[in-house]
Amino acid sequence: MQGTRERILEAAERLFAERGLEATSLRAITAMARVNLAAVHYHFGSKDGLIEAIFARRVEPLNRERLDRLTTLEARAVPPGLEEIVEAFVGPALRLVRRPDRGGAFCMRLLGRTIAVPVEALHARIAPLFDEVRARYARALRRLLPHVGGTELAWRIHFMVGAMLFTMSKQPEVAQRVMNDGLRSGVHGGRRPPRNEEAAVRRLVRFVAGGLRGPTPRRMRSR
């Protein structure tokens, strides 16, 4: 059995993901964690402290994976392709759903909804967590798409993030399908059920690569 601190973190992550930060009370969290109400304040000081602790422990490994993969791609003899870079960015985020050690579907959904629609006060403290990743990927994409201007590229990255976050925050439906597949595992002859999130990653990578590669304004066709 886990410690009190861990149980609070996990129950909170789950409820925050499902109902949102504001709509989730500490009482609901401590009830699910089977823990005393006062324990939250003992371990985290306040509700905001709890929220920050949740993000701190999830964002770091996610970003580390993104940065490591980009470093590997850039150190390779063959220069990386656009799809590879996009995959290194969105893949680790969308694959959170099958990483229970990193919070699984709940973590993914929480990240998706919180970052897509940041609470004013929280935004200032979680946005900087992504600064390094954003900067390094922007540089890598710029090198690959020299014909796309700086402002235009910033917008295209913005659109990519939007498509990714929307998919992350909607993932409960997808996760549900994955779980159903798991239940029907006999049908697949005992082998692993199909990985729906892998198809989602491939599709998102394809879409985003198409959007990033698109024509530059000046060279655009009339329609």
Added chain:
Amino acid sequence: MQGTRERILEAAERLFAERGLEATSLRAITAMARVNLAAVHYHFGSKDGLIEAIFARRVEPLNRERLDRLTTLEARAVPPGLEEIVEAFVGPALRLVRRPDRGGAFCMRLLGRTIAVPVEALHARIAPLFDEVRARYARALRRLLPHVGGTELAWRIHFMVGAMLFTMSKQPEVAQRVMNDGLRSGVHGGRRPPRNEEAAVRRLVRFVAGGLRGPTPRRMRSR
């Protein structure tokens, strides 16, 4: 001076957009509207009734414009281009920012954040409002992209919506820039300040068209 009902609707729309539905109290709304607290329950029955009333009056004209524009495109002698259809879908949404008669930036942001991250109970009642639009645009896109399979197209539409909603929910920063341009209107010689949202629409249309048009899995290059 507006009626009590209108003042409540407008204050609520504004606060909901800025802070979110759960985080906004009826007290904050009635204080901003300079209206009595009980007036909300008299006119709308409950907080949920108020929320529904807000969406009902904003979504209908938005969807009407989208449908009308698609009808016009399809009735034309020249068949519509992909960019035209995408523009007819995302344009009216992103241009809400300069339609104060439809709620302006607040309405746009509220739609963006609420639809991107739906509250469980509300979702069942607002999602159907978009069914007709989604179905008709899906059909139009399918005709234009016959090589893209049904499932793949559904995902690409999903990504398009994600990129659009993210842009809508983030628009306060963009709106801020527009307002700043307005203040510096002397620089533009008294003419209208540049329309940032038009640039955003063009960029989003370009990005989405590139993503929708992307290669189909089977024909994909190895990297």
Added chain:
DNA sequence: GTCTATATCCTGATAGAC
């Protein structure tokens, strides 16, 4: 239709015993 006053409940937070 609008207001005051209030009912009822839930929220985050804390004091202090064990």
Added chain:
DNA sequence: GTCTATCAGGATATAGAC
């Protein structure tokens, strides 16, 4: 570290006078 008990305030909602 964990618990009970409680505080002070804010939430939605309603009753009833005007």
